[in-house]
Amino acid sequence: MDYDGADIAHVYDKARTLAPEALRFWLSLVARDAAPAPGSTIIDLGCGTGRFSEPLAEHFSARVIGIDPSSKMLEQARQKVQSDRVVFERASAEALPVADASVDLVFMSMIFHHLDDAAGVARECRRVLRDGGHVALRNTTRETDFPKYQFFPAIEPIVARELPPRGRIAELFENAGLRPSVHEIVRQAVAEDWQGYAHKTSLRADSFLSRISDEDFAAGMAALRAHAAQAPAGEAVTEEVDWFVFVA
Numbered sequence: 001m002d003y004d005g006a007d008i009a010h011v012y013d014k015a016r017t018l019a020p021e022a023l024r025f026w027l028s029l030v031a032r033d034a035a036p037a038p039g040s041t042i043i044d045l046g047c048g049t050g051r052f053s054e055p056l057a058e059h060f061s062a063r064v065i066g067i068d069p070s071s072k073m074l075e076q077a078r079q080k081v082q083s084d085r086v087v088f089e090r091a092s093a094e095a096l097p098v099a100d101a102s103v104d105l106v107f108m109s110m111i112f113h114h115l116d117d118a119a120g121v122a123r124e125c126r127r128v129l130r131d132g133g134h135v136a137l138r139n140t141t142r143e144t145d146f147p148k149y150q151f152f153p154a155i156e157p158i159v160a161r162e163l164p165p166r167g168r169i170a171e172l173f174e175n176a177g178l179r180p181s182v183h184e185i186v187r188q189a190v191a192e193d194w195q196g197y198a199h200k201t202s203l204r205a206d207s208f209l210s211r212i213s214d215e216d217f218a219a220g221m222a223a224l225r226a227h228a229a230q231a232p233a234g235e236a237v238t239e240e241v242d243w244f245v246f247v248a
């Protein structure tokens with residue numbers, strides 16, 4: 001999906017903030033399964049507004065190249081990120097502006113379903129990784145259970161068309177010469193309570209919600225707000241995310 005053609009970049013961080021403990025949790029998974037040594041090079045592929053770019057650089061004392069084709073998303077990232085360990089480049093995952101065997105970790109968060117040529121991207125990951133380097137990927141999949149379904153049924157055909165089945169992700173990286181090392185389904189909190197979830201959702205910074213009709217979106221928000229009004233205070237809202245690690 002072309003994020004420059006959508007009205008998502010300026011609200012993305014507000015709508016998709018990761019609580020500090022959620023961010024620490026994802027960094028701990030990287031450390032457990034794909035730890036880059038200090039001084040390593042990491043690509044944050046499809047970095048968007050850089051939600052993970054600076055945390056990866058600081059946590060692992062690494063150099064991070066954030067790569068994304070959207071100038072609007074990169075503009076947000078450049079405004080926010082302070083670290084001189086991080087650089088951003090405008091490019092697509094299908095043609096990485098990076099030399100062969102020069103990277104220790106390719107981190108991909110929520111971009112896999114946007115790729116036009118996912119098989120080609122898996123091959124690009126293998127090309128740029130040193131032997132023993134990792135791809136670490138977090139993405140929703142077709143099998144994922146996430147709370148938006150019950151309020152916005154209009155997203156179902158888009159999800160069915162665009163989200164990859166779990167098995168497809170594994171197959172593409174294996175075909176590109178990477179060895180599967182980890183696959184887990186992680187349940188993460190996306191909001192502290194339903195009111196907070198309704199607020200984040202109302203910002204519509206989601207590639208599925210941005211493409212349903214305004215009427216469907218309004219009906220879904222009304223249903224979600226009604227649910228939030230009677231949900232127990234402090235009930236966290238969670239969703240599943242698939243976590244894959246492959247070794248070059």
Ligand SMILES: C[S@@+](CC[C@H](N)C(=O)[O-])C[C@H]1O[C@@H](n2cnc3c(N)ncnc32)[C@H](O)[C@@H]1O
Pocket residue numbers: 001002003016045046047048049050051052067068069070073091092093094108109110111114115116
């Ligand atoms: C849902 S955002 C995820 C951003 C970031 N990784 C995060 O987790 O916050 C998806 C990002 O993928 C980017 N994207 C779409 N197609 C891409 C491609 N072919 N190569 C690299 N990035 C792509 C979009 O521009 C967008 O910034």
